Amino acid sequence: xxxxxxxxQAPHIVFMGNVAKRAVLLSLLIASACLAGCTSxxxxxxxxxxxxxxxxxxxxxxxxxxxxxxxxxxxxxxxELTFDYAYTNSADGNIESYYxxxxxxxxxxxxxxxxxxxxxxxxxxHGLFTAVLGAIDEAGNEAxxxxxxxxDKRTLWGQSGTDNPSTMTIDTNPDCECDAPSKIAIDSTVxxxxxxxxFGGSPVSVNWxxxxxxxxxxxxxxxxxxxxxxxxxxxxxxxxxxSWSLDVELNSNDExxxxxxxxxxxxxxxxxKPNPLPTQEQ
Numbered sequence: 001x002x003x004x005x006x007x008x009q010a011p012h013i014v015f016m017g018n019v020a021k022r023a024v025l026l027s028l029l030i031a032s033a034c035l036a037g038c039t040s041x042x043x044x045x046x047x048x049x050x051x052x053x054x055x056x057x058x059x060x061x062x063x064x065x066x067x068x069x070x071x072x073x074x075x076x077x078x079x080e081l082t083f084d085y086a087y088t089n090s091a092d093g094n095i096e097s098y099y100x101x102x103x104x105x106x107x108x109x110x111x112x113x114x115x116x117x118x119x120x121x122x123x124x125x126h127g128l129f130t131a132v133l134g135a136i137d138e139a140g141n142e143a144x145x146x147x148x149x150x151x152d153k154r155t156l157w158g159q160s161g162t163d164n165p166s167t168m169t170i171d172t173n174p175d176c177e178c179d180a181p182s183k184i185a186i187d188s189t190v191x192x193x194x195x196x197x198x199f200g201g202s203p204v205s206v207n208w209x210x211x212x213x214x215x216x217x218x219x220x221x222x223x224x225x226x227x228x229x230x231x232x233x234x235x236x237x238x239x240x241x242x243s244w245s246l247d248v249e250l251n252s253n254d255e256x257x258x259x260x261x262x263x264x265x266x267x268x269x270x271x272x273k274p275n276p277l278p279t280q281e282q
Contacts, residue, residue, distance in 0.1 A: 051095070051143035054087040055133050056277040061150040063264070064126060069158045071166065078124040079151050083133055084277060086117025090137035097136050103129035103149070104175045126153040126181070127174030128267050150271035152181075157261040163250065168261050170244040179268070184236040186210065187262040190248055192255060194227030201226025205251035208232040212244045224257075239265075 062079030085098040095113040102109075102121050111119050113135075123129070129151065134144025157168045172181050188208060195201040203226060208219035219232045236244075248259055 050092045050139070050141040051090045051135055051137055052088065053133075053135055053143040053145060054085075054089075055145070056084040056087070056275055057081065058276045059274055060147060060271040061269075062123070062152070064124065064151060064153040066153065066155045068155065070160060076124075078122040080120060080122045081149065082118055082120045084118050085111075085113075085133075085135060088135045090135075090139070090141060092137055092139040092141055094138050095135050096138045099132075099134050099136070099144075101132040103127075103131045123149070123151045125175035126151050126265055126267070127176040128178040128270060129176050130178070147272035148270055150267050150269065152264060152266045154262070154264045157259075157263065159259045161256045161258065163252075163254070163256050165248040165250065165257070165259055168246040168263070170246060170263055170265070172239045172244065172265055173241045174267075180241045181239055181265045182237065182268045183264075183266050184210075184239045184244065185264045185266065186232065186234045186236070186246065188232045188234075188246070188248070189229050189260045190224060190231075191229040191258040191260075192224040192226055193258060202252070202255055204255045204257060206230060206257070207249040207251075208234075209247045209249060210234060210236060210244060211247070212236075212239065213242050221251075226255075 059081055062081070064079060065075070065077045066073065067075040083100060085095075088095055088098070097113055098111045098117075098119060100109045100119045100121055102123065104123065104125055104127065109119055109121065129149045130146055131149050132144050132146050134142060136142045155168075155170075159166055170184060172184065174180065190204075190206050192201075192204045203223050205221050205223045207221050210217040217234060217236065219234070222230045222232075224230045246261060246263070248257075250257065
């Protein structure tokens with residue numbers, strides 16, 4: 001390749017070899033690619049950057065309360081959690097809807113932004129749930145985040161005036177694809193109520209038995225005098241995913257007893273931190 005030097009000096013011929021030619025062409029190609037890349041980035045629309053997802057919630061854990069007496073459920077309260085999406089906004093227009101996926105197998109809950117800025121959900125089963133919270137704007141952009149919600153369970157189980165106690169079933173299967181509970185805590189009391197007038201009452205020997213798959217925990221025999229009671233406290237760590245049985249065995253069918261089990265199923269504290277709405281002081 002031959003070039004002409006047009007400087008103020010006398011013109012002379014400049015020769016450019018093949019290596020120099022290739023260097024010039026390569027420089028031009030690189031410059032063109034850079035210009036094309038800059039143009040492409042400026043024209044892109046990223047969903048994550050379009051929506052500013054701001055969600056406030058005061059709690060990410062709780063305990064279900066159940067009361068079962070003489071084989072009948074007399075009360076039950078789940079864990080109600082509320083999520084405030086009202087501060088979420090989008091650079092591409094108005095927010096159209098919010099949604100909440102509980103992680104317990106239930107369907108997605110969707111709320112229209114024009115109607116409300118909150119979603120409330122009631123957890124009725126225990127587990128370490130991965131919940132998904134998200135928003136969709138009118139341009140179709142979507143943003144979401146995942147949080148971990150811990151739901152424990154407490155059951156008050158009672159049976160009165162029985163000489164043949166029923167079995168209490170303790171189900172440690174979580175209602176999610178998650179780890180098993182970390183512990184079963186048992187606080188059980190058996191009462192040998194005194195006979196009217198204080199006459200004719202007999203002592204009762206009792207034995208608590210907790211059994212699972214290949215596991216048995218035995219309290220040992222304990223004698224309860226007429227009008228007295230006895231208590232068994234037991235923590236079963238790493239109970240796995242299964243159904244346990246809690247039994248009270250009596251050595252006599254002549255005396256009737258009252259039984260009260262207080263059983264909690266708990267998980268490791270791995271829930272996400274709450275994100276409460278900031279106050280003016282904050």
